[in-house]
Amino acid sequence: MYRILIADDEAIERQGLELMISRAMPGTFEFSHAENGRIAIEKAEQEKPDIIFMDIKMPGIQGIDAIKEITQKHSHSKIVLVTAYDYFGYAKEALKLGVQDYLLKPKKKEQVLDVVKKLIEKIESEKIQRSEELKQRETISQLLPLLESEICLMIMMNFILDTDFDQINELLKLKIHKGYSTVISLPTDDDDQYEPEKQYMYSTIKNFIKMSGKDCLVSPLIGNRITLFTNFPEDHRVTYSVREEATLFAEKVHHFICKEYNIKASIGIGTMREGVEGLRSSYYEASMVLSNPSNGQPIRYYSKQKTGQEKELTLRIEEQLFTELTNLKIDCAIQIFHQAFDMLVETTNGDVNRCRGEVTELFITLNKYLFRQGVSIDGIGNFSEAIELEQLRHAAEVSLHLIVEVISKDKLSKTESLIEQAKKYIQENYSKEISMELVAEMINLSPYYFSKIFKKIEGTTFIDYLTFVRIEKSKELLLDHNLSLKEICFQVGYNDPNYFSRVFKKVTELSPSEYRNQLVKY
Incomplete structure (x- = not known):
């Protein structure tokens, strides 16, 4: 049922209007009356009517003044102005207040019913629209965690297509300017004693991070690791050092995990970088520092002096090659390999045996990366017959082409x-x-x-x-x-x-x- 409030200082006018509507549309409305503006305001607050018929001239608070106050708190109510005065000034002011229609006394039945029917249609239309908006908001809210996970994986694995990234950015209202990555590594257990709880652990850790007010993207749990990407907008001013801010937050997360689950996590932190490529580099840094067995601290901040530039370079080449190969970009992969091979030749003074060993190790690592993705390239990457540098280079090129062919078939299948x-x-x-x-x-x-x-x-x-x-x-x-x-x-x-x-x-x-x-x- 719909609720109608009739505000008029003349009882016969109120009763006549109710009778006119209720006879034409029985069982459709609940009616209430107000004999002045003050009571109309009070009843509007208490009953939240769908439709209000408001007389302009009433003792005390006038109709226009009552409408002003009502519309401030109850904008959903549809108000119809009722007056014996056909003044344009009233109508103009009423329209500014959002009044839906205008009836002159004495009211004609056909006009009244026509106005009521139009308002009901409008109310129902707004209900449908509101329902659709809520459904859309619900759908978007359900998709946001998936989009957040997807954009994290895009950054981590370099699976970024410009269109995809921009579309997801728009939905997440995210504009990446600069930031850093944090990688949380949970301890592994050979007996998998807490394996059934891993998803619950992930959810509580993610909730803790989100509830802490930290503006960051949180990746899904991959193996035993959770990756965070903290983004600083262009106009953001850091009040103290990024390293100090990142370390303090990492300590809070570490303490929470230890307290909740009685396990000691390790947390790696990358340096502040610019743009998407920078965040990916920061992620490599955070992952690298976690992999450094010489650092026994639970919270580790990346430092080139501690990990070594050569190790960083090797990791970058492996990651870049893996990315280009899995994206089936053979030309880019070969270009990266040539650059790496030229540097290798220079640093080893052209020692074929050392170069062969490094290239073989590179392909073993690529095999491991791909195996985790469910792709096997066994038999690809044997360079024992390459006795000259150019033979080794050519054999590696052929192997890269074979890898792309295997990945392509696997992806398609x-x-x-x-x-x-x-x-x-x-x-x-x-x-x-x-x-x-x-x-x-x-x-x-x-x-x-x-x-x-x-x-x-x-x-x-x-x-x-x-x-x-x-x-x-x-x-x-x-x-x-x-x-x-x-x-x-x-x-x-x-x-x-x-x-x-x-x-x-x-x-x-x-x-x-x-x-x-x-x-x-x-």
Whole structure:
């Protein structure tokens, strides 16, 4: 039911208006009355009416003044100005206050009912709009953690395409200027005694970080590590050293983990860097300092003097090569390798044996990286027959091409397999309520990435494919004349027969009835 407040100093006017509306639309409204502006304000606050009929001339607080106060607190109420004076000045001021309509006394029944019906339509429209807005906000709030995880992985693994990154940035309202990375390493347990609790541990640690007010992105738990990217906006001023600020926060996180789970984490901190590339470099630094066995401190801040520039360079080359290879960018990978090989030749004074050993070690590391991703390149990277530097260079190039070929086939196979799983699920569950988010979750892909690869492989969007499956099934069901169109509508996953008919006609250019009649002719 809708609530109507009638404010008028004449009781007969209030009663007449209520009677006029209630007789025309019985059981639709709850009515309340106010004989002056003060009572109208009080009742508006108590009852929060959907519609208010406000007389301009009343004793005490006038109608316009009452409207001003009511609209400040209850902007959702639809107000109709009622007056015996046809003054443009009143109407102009009322419109500024958001008054919906204007009725002159004596009120005609047709005008009153027309205004009420229009206001009900507006109220219902606003409810639908509000519901849609809430659904969108809910969907976005559910996607934000996935987007946060995805952008962290993009930075860490260098899987960044400009368009993707900009779109995710826009949703996250993130503008990366400069920042640093922190990597939290939880202790491993050979018996996996706390393995069942790892996800819960991750959630509580992430919540602690978020609740602390730290403006940072938090990666998913990868193995036993959580990565943070702290971003400083362009206009941000650091009140004390970044190192001190980062270390203090790391100590808080370390203390929380120790207190909550009685385990001692190790935390690595990278240096302040600029832009996305800088954050990735900072992540490498934080990871590197954690991997340094000579540093037994639980909280470690990266220092080139402690880890060595050569080790940093080697790690960068490995990471860059891995990134370009997994992105199937063979030209970039070969360019990186040539630069590294030239430096290697220079630092070893052209010692073939040492160069062969370093190159072999590089490919062993690449094999390990790829193996963690489920890709095996066993047999690639054997350089025992290369006895000259140029032979070694050429053999490495060939190996890089072979690696890209293996990765490409593996990616295609895995992607096609996942899409086939998704299609099979749709074909088996088209009668249920299916969303892209649900199907993406089922095959362990982010909705954003799933949408992109589905369209790339199938040549159509997820929604269009689901519609195609449902319409094709409805065509089969239309052969059975014992089934009504309404029954067919529900059986193929639609809840609204009218909507089903519109979709069917859009796809086939015939309504379901026309299609069935056409089948009878043939």
